[in-house]
Amino acid sequence: MEFGWTKEQEMWRRAVREFAQKKIAPRVREIDTNHHIPDEIVKGMTDMGLWAPTVSEAYGGEGMNVTMATIAAEELGRAEISLALPVWYLVEASWGYIFERYASPELKQEILPDVTAGKKFLGIATTESGGGSDIEGVTRSRGEQQPDGSWILNGEKVYISGVKESQRIGGIHMTLVRTDPSAGHKGFTFFAVPLKDNPHITPTYFENWGRTGISTGGFTMENMPLDDRYRIGKVGQGFYMAMEGFTFARALIGATCVGAAETALNMGVEYIKQRQSFGKPLSAYQGINFPAAERFVDIETARLLTYKAAWMADQMYEKGTFKHKDIALYGAMAKLRAPIMAFETFNEVANWLGAMGYSKEYPIEMGIRGVRSYSIGAEGGMNIMRMIIARELIGGEYTNPRQ
């Protein structure tokens, strides 16, 4: 067992932290207010190799493994506590990896170099108006193959990150549709759907109350013709690819929560050491320092679960020593603990700050709003994590809600 970092991991963490603290942290309020990630930050991320760093060098990426991607996610969360930029990062790092694993060489060549250069957006679209948790039960979007091998796509996706960004700079959303209605979860296929300048796409937008620097929207596909080369992976493989991508993304979400929560806790600790009440600093009272101790442990717990999930994923991809279901379990555990832990940390620190904690003088409210998106939805709600964990603990045959 080895809990230390390698030299390479330490250097990467240091480099991302330096960049993120210098170039991103001072601009979090601006990102949240303007609902936009400034172009200079996008450019800086490109120079740092932070767009889809998991994509191989052949397509302009860094060929980083899951642990390295997780380290960067933690540092971006530490700097950008509204969690908008970390979402953009983690969507591309996780789904970009899945895209490279399954797309054809021609499609990868067409899409990935622009994604890793920060010039195009790569998103994920599985959720529909009927719900996001039960993909197999509620997905209505359809893909029908034509006699010449091409496809016609119809349907609507909702609550999708990056629709505005994709409309602005171009790119694709990995879009899950049903291609065989009689095949249950084996009847899904992924396609790379370009949203920009696409006459068959009608975008919609939602106004979120958190992580506002990246848009959330949706899109309708109406009789959209798509060449077969835009298919990602095999016909019928989509559901499994979705589960694999969710697992990867959940580890990264865990890391962004750990980084953001640590920023909040450090901010709070500095404050309680200075602030005097009843003749002593707040930090001298156990009503304050016991919750601080609890949050400290919670952060470390979430960090351990997160990096274990990342490490296991690397073992699976590099050595084949774990199966996806093992990583899915740890990804779900990290996703179950980390967003709640971060929310509670922000909330606790707001208490310590008193009235200041409720004002926009402090960035705490941005963290509370941002991190809440992770427990409500994004890459699966909390009960879906509990379902995955219960399935592993008790057995699928005893916990399947469809039986």
Ligand SMILES: Cc1cc2nc3c(=O)[nH]c(=O)nc-3n(C[C@H](O)[C@H](O)[C@H](O)COP(=O)(O)OP(=O)(O)OC[C@H]3O[C@@H](n4cnc5c(N)ncnc54)[C@H](O)[C@@H]3O)c2cc1C
């Ligand atoms: C800010 C934001 C960005 C997002 N970005 C994307 C994106 O880029 N791409 C994308 O595809 N989706 C995205 N989503 C959607 C997200 O994946 C869904 O919100 C999530 O899957 C939950 O689906 P739902 O919101 O439809 O809730 P539902 O599926 O309707 O579930 C509602 C509630 O019931 C719970 N629940 C469901 N089934 C059960 C059960 N069997 N037992 C107990 N409880 C249950 C859920 O956990 C949830 O709390 C985003 C969501 C948010 C909030």
